[in-house]
Amino acid sequence: MVTLTEVTKVFDGKTRLTVLQGINLEIGDGEMAAIMGPSGSGKSTLLNLMGGLDLPTSGSVLVDGRDLSKENEEGRSLFRRSHVSYVFQAFHLMPTLTALQNVALPLHLAKVARGEIDRRVGRVLADVGLSDRAGHLPDELSGGERQRVAIARAIVTDPRLLLADEPTGNLDSARGDEILALLKMIHNGRRTTIVMVTHDQMAAAACERVIRLRDGRIEGDERR
Ligand SMILES: Nc1ncnc2c1ncn2[C@@H]1O[C@H](COP(=O)(O)OP(=O)(O)OP(=O)(O)O)[C@@H](O)[C@H]1O
Ligand SMILES: [Mg+2]
Numbered sequence: 001m002v003t004l005t006e007v008t009k010v011f012d013g014k015t016r017l018t019v020l021q022g023i024n025l026e027i028g029d030g031e032m033a034a035i036m037g038p039s040g041s042g043k044s045t046l047l048n049l050m051g052g053l054d055l056p057t058s059g060s061v062l063v064d065g066r067d068l069s070k071e072n073e074e075g076r077s078l079f080r081r082s083h084v085s086y087v088f089q090a091f092h093l094m095p096t097l098t099a100l101q102n103v104a105l106p107l108h109l110a111k112v113a114r115g116e117i118d119r120r121v122g123r124v125l126a127d128v129g130l131s132d133r134a135g136h137l138p139d140e141l142s143g144g145e146r147q148r149v150a151i152a153r154a155i156v157t158d159p160r161l162l163l164a165d166e167p168t169g170n171l172d173s174a175r176g177d178e179i180l181a182l183l184k185m186i187h188n189g190r191r192t193t194i195v196m197v198t199h200d201q202m203a204a205a206a207c208e209r210v211i212r213l214r215d216g217r218i219e220g221d222e223r224r
Contacts, residue, residue, distance in 0.1 A: 001161055001193040002027040002050050007059035009045050009216075019045050021216040023059070030191040032184070034204040037213035043197040044165055046213065050195060051084045051163045052076035064160055081110060084161045085154035089169040091146045093138040093153075099145075100125065100134040103152045110157065124152040128182060144175035148182065155186055162186070164196040168203050180206045 002025070009020040019042045027033055027050075035043050048054040049061050052068040053076075061068045064083055068076055085106075093102050100121055107117045125131050128148040138146055147167060154162055164183065168176030180203055187194050196203065204210050212220035 001029045001031070001064060002195070003060075003062040004046075004049070005060045005062075007049060007056045007061060009042070009049065009054075010057040019216050020049075020056070023216075023218060025211065025218065025221075027193060027195055030187075030193055031209060032187045032194045032207045033196070033209040033211055034207040035195065035197045035211050035213060036199070036204055037219075041213040042216045043213055047163050047165055047195065047197055050161070051086060052080050053086075081106070082157070083159055084163060085157060085159040087147070087150050087154050087162065087164040087167045089166040091138070091143075091150045091170075093146060093149060095138050098135050098137055099130060099141065099149045099152075102138070102149055103156050106153060106157050120156055121152075124156045127155075127185075128152045142175075143171050144178055147171060147175075147179050151179070151182055151186070155190070155192070158190065160193060162192050162194045164194065166197055166199065168198065168200055173202070176200065177202065 004023050004025040007020055007023040008018065011017045011019060023046065035046065037043050049056055050063065052063065056069050066079055068079065071079065103124060104117050104121045107120060125134055128151055130145060130148055133141060133145060141149065168179050171179060183194060184206055186192050196207065198204055209223045211218060
């Protein structure tokens with residue numbers, strides 16, 4: 001699903017910072033993998049390259065057979081819309097839209113027909129257990145509920161690849177466990193490939209594979 005070959009990432013600011021140093025990594029179709037490592041080790045940078053949000057300085061990033069390192073911004077953005085979804089620690093919902101409208105947004109952008117949108121949004125809101133909160137604004141939802149809306153929005157397009165950057169980072173452990181169970185259910189039910197950055201041992205334990213980064217290098221890669 002994702003193949004990184006000799007990927008480096010250098011940020012050229014006031015000081016030159018090499019954040020990823022020759023990463024070789026393959027994420028198989030339908031895998032659920034965790035990326036762990038100290039703060040600043042390059043986890044989010046790596047995830048952003050997998051999602052085509054950013055370009056490597058050198059090396060190639062193949063996602064579902066497409067080399068994103070050779071695509072321009074527009075090509076990557078179109079590819080993302082149809083293949084990749086993101087879940088963030090801070091939810092990133094649109095504050096003026098209801099839960100239902102937030103979930104429907106990617107389908108509107110993809111110009112899906114109205115009836116089909118209603119059907120799919122209704123189904124994923126039920127999947128995440130929020131049918132009875134559909135009309136709530138993000139402000140009117142708990143943290144765990146907001147993250148469930150964000151997950152519903154991420155899966156409503158049926159992406160091949162779901163990238164999650166510390167999805168349980170803003171939640172207490174009970175709420176975090178619910179989110180993990182939900183990701184696991186999505187993984188099992190839809191065979192969605194999931195790559196999740198996490199600091200949480202519980203979250204990593206939910207994954208079949210744990211990749212450890214340190215100083216921009218892979219220092220461990222364990223399957224169970
Ligand atoms: N756009 C940028 N410009 C310059 N430096 C950056 C940029 N983005 C990230 N960095 C630097 O790259 C390093 C890795 O950042 P990254 O966000 O990937 O770390 P991380 O492993 O996700 O850390 P955390 O666990 O704290 O989220 C950090 O030292 C950071 O300061
Ligand atoms: Mg990060």
